[in-house]
Amino acid sequence: MKLIVNGEAREIAAPTLDKALEELEMGGRTVATALNGAFVPARRRAEAALKEGDRLEVLTPMQGG
Amino acid sequence: MARDFYGVELKSRLMLGTARYPSPKILAEAIAASGAEIVTVSLRRESRGQRGGEDFWGMIRDLGVRVLPNTAGCHSVREAVTTAQMAREVFATDWIKLEVIGDADTLQPDVFGLVEAARILSDDGFQVFPYTTEDLVVAERLIEAGCRVLMPWGAPIGTGKGLNNVYGLRALRAHFPDTPLVVDAGLGLPSHAAAAMELGYDAVLLNTAVALAGDPVAMAKGFARAVEAGRLAYEADPMSPRDMAEPSPPVIGLASL
Numbered sequence: 403m404k405l406i407v408n409g410e411a412r413e414i415a416a417p418t419l420d421k422a423l424e425e426l427e428m429g430g431r432t433v434a435t436a437l438n439g440a441f442v443p444a445r446r447r448a449e450a451a452l453k454e455g456d457r458l459e460v461l462t463p464m465q466g467g
Numbered sequence: 468m469a470r471d472f473y474g475v476e477l478k479s480r481l482m483l484g485t486a487r488y489p490s491p492k493i494l495a496e497a498i499a500a501s502g503a504e505i506v507t508v509s510l511r512r513e514s515r516g517q518r519g520g521e522d523f524w525g526m527i528r529d530l531g532v533r534v535l536p537n538t539a540g541c542h543s544v545r546e547a548v549t550t551a552q553m554a555r556e557v558f559a560t561d562w563i564k565l566e567v568i569g570d571a572d573t574l575q576p577d578v579f580g581l582v583e584a585a586r587i588l589s590d591d592g593f594q595v596f597p598y599t600t601e602d603l604v605v606a607e608r609l610i611e612a613g614c615r616v617l618m619p620w621g622a623p624i625g626t627g628k629g630l631n632n633v634y635g636l637r638a639l640r641a642h643f644p645d646t647p648l649v650v651d652a653g654l655g656l657p658s659h660a661a662a663a664m665e666l667g668y669d670a671v672l673l674n675t676a677v678a679l680a681g682d683p684v685a686m687a688k689g690f691a692r693a694v695e696a697g698r699l700a701y702e703a704d705p706m707s708p709r710d711m712a713e714p715s716p717p718v719i720g721l722a723s724l
Binding site for chain 1: 527
């Protein structure tokens with residue numbers, strides 16, 4: 403199915419958010435996730451089912467002011 | 468009077484941003500030189516190839532400072548709230564520097580969205596440091612929403628103009644004698660930081676003035692000393708300015724020649 407991952411269209415086979423992160427080669431990293439604008443805690447990623455057209459944001463620490 | 472930041476008492480009254488430094492090494496040296504115990508951090512989109520975020524976070528953790536994550540770049544309540552929730556998980560802190568930007572040119576806070584987001588986040592257990600203006604009524608609403616610290620701007624972010632509205636900042640200090648107040652944004656020179664501290668502000672938060680200086684490490688030291696000088700001056704109860712000259716030595720005993 404097609405998802406929008408960090409603003410880019412991606413073809414993802416994984417049915418859930420935790421598996422999608424692995425497919426995106428972002429598994430095990432220090433990241434936070436949001437699905438369609440709502441925060442998904444790390445402990446809930448396995449329950450977060452994905453569907454066509456979902457918007458996924460994967461954020462990591464960066465410098466800030 | 469010691470005003471703490473959600474129960475945390477600090478030795479340094481300088482808070483430093485971590486963006487726009489020439490290199491990670493200079494960033495680390497500038498933080499050390501500033502003596503800052505709180506540094507601001509942010510979140511960005513992860514990319515598959517790079518692991519820059521982890522390296523940065525590892526470096527900050529090694530410095531032993533407390534982090535204050537921000538919601539920079541958020542223009543709506545929903546974006547700011549979601550970003551804050553994501554930051555809480557990644558940085559493992561309830562502290563959040565809440566920015567809800569209302570105008571793209573001036574990066575002026577959207578104070579209506581700010582109050583709404585502050586209420587949502589405070590109710591959710593966050594300890595909110597709101598980036599606001601010097602408006603007294605907005606400040607009152609933020610405190611009603613649960614904020615125990617206020618961070619009014621000195622001038623728009625990144626401008627380096629110093630304290631745009633000294634009268635307004637002084638009025639804010641007078642209205643909220645027990646609330647920790649931090650001048651956040653717009654400072655360009657150590658003298659600006661000293662001026663904020665002389666008004667009785669509890670701390671200053673700055674980034675660009677140090678990061679974009681020719682020698683960020685030296686500028687970090689300069690700001691540290693200015694903040695200390697301004698605080699000492701405030702505690703020392705400065706003299707009142709007067710219009711007429713007054714001789715420094717006593718007039719009594721002056722020779723008549």
